[in-house]
Amino acid sequence: MSDYSTRQQILDFIRSLNPAVRADLEPSANLFSEGVVDSVLMMDFVLWLEEHFRITIDIDDLTPENFSSIDAIARYVESR
16 A cells, blocks of 8 residues: 555545545644544544554554654554
């Protein structure tokens, strides 16, 4: 799975959760401070990541370093 593909899949799913998100959202933008996701949407998002990418996300991995931006999430997913 290419880096672009992972990022695009993540953005597409985020936009399905929150249709107000711009399609040109910067991959480095902070998803929380930009109001893109909140804690409730994040839980749906984490479940989707696990199912879609067939990974297990440990509760200890739910950190801003891993989940604050599309770039961070893509890096995390690809490291699994």
